[in-house]
Amino acid sequence: MSDRHQDYENLQIDELNYNSYLKVPELTSLQQLRSEPRHHDEMFFIVIHQSFELWFKEILHEIDLLAAFIDEGNVSRVLKVIKRIIAIMTCLTQQIQLLGTLTPKEFSGFREALGTGSGFQSMQFREIEFALGLRDPWFFQFFEQHPHELDHLKARAEQPSIYDKLLNTLKNIGHDIPDSVTNRDFSVPYEMNERVVEVIRHIYDEPQENYHMVLLFEALIDLDTMWSTWRSVHILMVSRTIGARKGTGGSAGAAFLESRLPLRFFPEIWEVRNAEWNK
């Protein structure tokens, strides 16, 4: 074989290609079924959940960028990132519906293989909620056996959320946001503050002064709406798959999930929009 031919052969082996760049062999070896005998639908269940976790990873990646643009007060870049996060969430809301093709009988055929595995233990889901501003220490209990995940979540809970950062930026550009809000202990769940609500109300009432900020609030309402839409579609899917049965994580199942439906990442913006009709 000529030297040139040998070089070409080596290049073929080392050359980055679709499979090596994306690590497809590694990725497609991660679906390890536990049902015994193997249940056909367990593969479907694992692929859906794993792809959710990949998208959660991407959402967290975008949230970091969002945080940086909020700190800079760069509203157009903030809007662009929120648009992408909402597009991913829209896709996830469609994706959960795939599970509508799993009948209760099919699911019960391999449910035991999950043990006590539950969405409660999705660290990335909880991290997204924490990062956006919904923080409930009750959920730490699901990570107690996993100190690395617990520490990671606790660290996130101590950082200002996207909403805290937005309030800080509003303060920096001259709005009357109290120090008690911007300097608070971020690990304590946020409580509505009347002065902050007043600032948001003023921005909505005088849009010509700050129209880009109104657009930003509206984008956050879109994001909140899409997260709640995911919650509703998940509940409907849970009801049609396990009815009123308890969840593998030990909760009351659909009834528990319904109790979380009214939660909002940005309640003060909702408050201002809703109050418009109570004048």
Ligand code: HEM
């Ligand atoms: C047949 C499919 C599914 C069923 C029957 C189901 C059922 C449930 C139930 C009953 C809960 C309440 C906690 C518990 O007691 O376990 C729950 C929570 C959760 N599930 Fe699912 N689920 C399914 C699919 C999914 C998928 C595909 C995801 C995507 C990641 C997901 C993510 C979550 C999350 C994040 C929670 C916690 C929700 C919260 O704390 O607000 N679930 N699920």
